[in-house]
Amino acid sequence: MTPLAVSILGAIASFTLVLVVLELIRRHRLRERYALLWLVTGLVLTALSAWRGGLNTIAGWVGVRGYPPAVLFAVAILFILAVLLHYSTVVSRLSDQNILLAQKLALLEQELRSAARDDA
Amino acid sequence: MTELSELRRIAIVPAWNEAATVTGVIEELRAFDSGLAVVVVDDGSTDHTAQAAAAAGAHVLRLPFNLGIGGAVQTGFRYAYERGYELAVRVDGDGQHDPAQLGAVIAPVLRGEADIAVGSRFLGAGDGYRSSRPRRLGIRILAAVVSRLTHQRVTDPTSGFQALNRKGIALFARDYPHDYPEVEATVMVARHRLRSVEVPVTMRERGGGESSITALRSIYYMAKVLLALFVGLFRNTVLPQEERV
Numbered sequence: 371m372t373p374l375a376v377s378i379l380g381a382i383a384s385f386t387l388v389l390v391v392l393e394l395i396r397r398h399r400l401r402e403r404y405a406l407l408w409l410v411t412g413l414v415l416t417a418l419s420a421w422r423g424g425l426n427t428i429a430g431w432v433g434v435r436g437y438p439p440a441v442l443f444a445v446a447i448l449f450i451l452a453v454l455l456h457y458s459t460v461v462s463r464l465s466d467q468n469i470l471l472a473q474k475l476a477l478l479e480q481e482l483r484s485a486a487r488d489d490a
Numbered sequence: 491m492t493e494l495s496e497l498r499r500i501a502i503v504p505a506w507n508e509a510a511t512v513t514g515v516i517e518e519l520r521a522f523d524s525g526l527a528v529v530v531v532d533d534g535s536t537d538h539t540a541q542a543a544a545a546a547g548a549h550v551l552r553l554p555f556n557l558g559i560g561g562a563v564q565t566g567f568r569y570a571y572e573r574g575y576e577l578a579v580r581v582d583g584d585g586q587h588d589p590a591q592l593g594a595v596i597a598p599v600l601r602g603e604a605d606i607a608v609g610s611r612f613l614g615a616g617d618g619y620r621s622s623r624p625r626r627l628g629i630r631i632l633a634a635v636v637s638r639l640t641h642q643r644v645t646d647p648t649s650g651f652q653a654l655n656r657k658g659i660a661l662f663a664r665d666y667p668h669d670y671p672e673v674e675a676t677v678m679v680a681r682h683r684l685r686s687v688e689v690p691v692t693m694r695e696r697g698g699g700e701s702s703i704t705a706l707r708s709i710y711y712m713a714k715v716l717l718a719l720f721v722g723l724f725r726n727t728v729l730p731q732e733e734r735v
Contacts, residue, residue, distance in 0.1 A: 392721060395717070395718075395721045396721050396724050396725055401668065402714045402717050402718045402721075403668070403669065406710075406714060406717065409717070467554075467555050470554050470555055474554045
């Protein structure tokens with residue numbers, strides 16, 4: 371069985387994550403579309419921490435004997451990987467868009483300059 | 491009551507790969523009101539939407555990449571705001587909004603009864619296109635939530651068939667939700683103490699192109715919108731800001 375202190379600490383930490391994410395959205399510092407994955411992470415970890423019997427059962431399924439919280443860590447790592455991978459795709463898209471914007475700006479500036487030259 | 495012809499007025503037409511329908515929409519807008527300026531916001535189309543719209547005589551704003559409907563529509567509101575338009579209507583480029591019904595949508599704004607009037611598929615007679623069954627269910631859930639939050643009956647919170655006065659234009663030019671914006675915008679309007687009203691309209695099935703909402707995205711969309719509405723409850727109520735001059 372998971373030590374009670376680990377369960378309590380895990381639940382508090384995970385639920386704090388949920389609250390922090392919600393507060394960041396409220397202050398317009400985090401967009402809902404990027405917050406959803408964090409919220410799911412926080413809620414799943416909160417549930418797994420608080421529901422001690424469930425964590426035990428799942429640990430039994432996957433063959434973890436002796437220290438059930440290892441399952442908690444594994445799930446946490448999995449979710450963090452998912453969030454990171456998602457962010458990598460977001461960063462890639464942003465950098466593509468950034469290149470496109472710079473190119474469009476260069477073309478626009480050239481067009482403006484040659485229009486100004488024609489006027490002169 | 492203000493006459494439509496006294497106002498500087500503009501139609502905002504968001505379009506994403508709607509080359510097949512955008513010309514028809516622009517012509518119908520002209521037929522409704524020849525003094526109506528038309529701005530087509532081309533949301534990163536890969537077809538000839540921009541060329542078709544320009545050939546039909548519309549102003550065209552070409553976004554360098556796809557921003558999604560919210561970003562595209564807001565571009566139109568920014569344009570309308572900067573250029574000093576006093577009345578804006580929003581009509582989608584896929585042909586599902588019938589410009590001939592604009593008169594009814596604009597009327598409450600002209601009478602000064604509302605800052606924003608929204609055409610609803612679910613008020614009134616009940617003919618015309620009302621979206622697919624699963625989407626209607628989603629719309630009903632959102633309508634119930636939005637009605638509670640705004641303390642008024644809202645039947646079609648996802649409708650983009652709208653007319654706005656200068657106050658509405660100013661609000662949306664400054665702040666507009668992303669992705670699929672209408673539901674959050676409806677609540678935002680109420681929280682800014684602007685007056686909104688629904689008007690019965692019939693919509694048509696989209697004339698061409700593809701709907702930007704697929705099944706999986708609908709679920710994501712519902713989750714995102716409900717999250718946004720939930721968090722919105724904990725924001726301080728915002729009072730209408732004075733218009734910048």
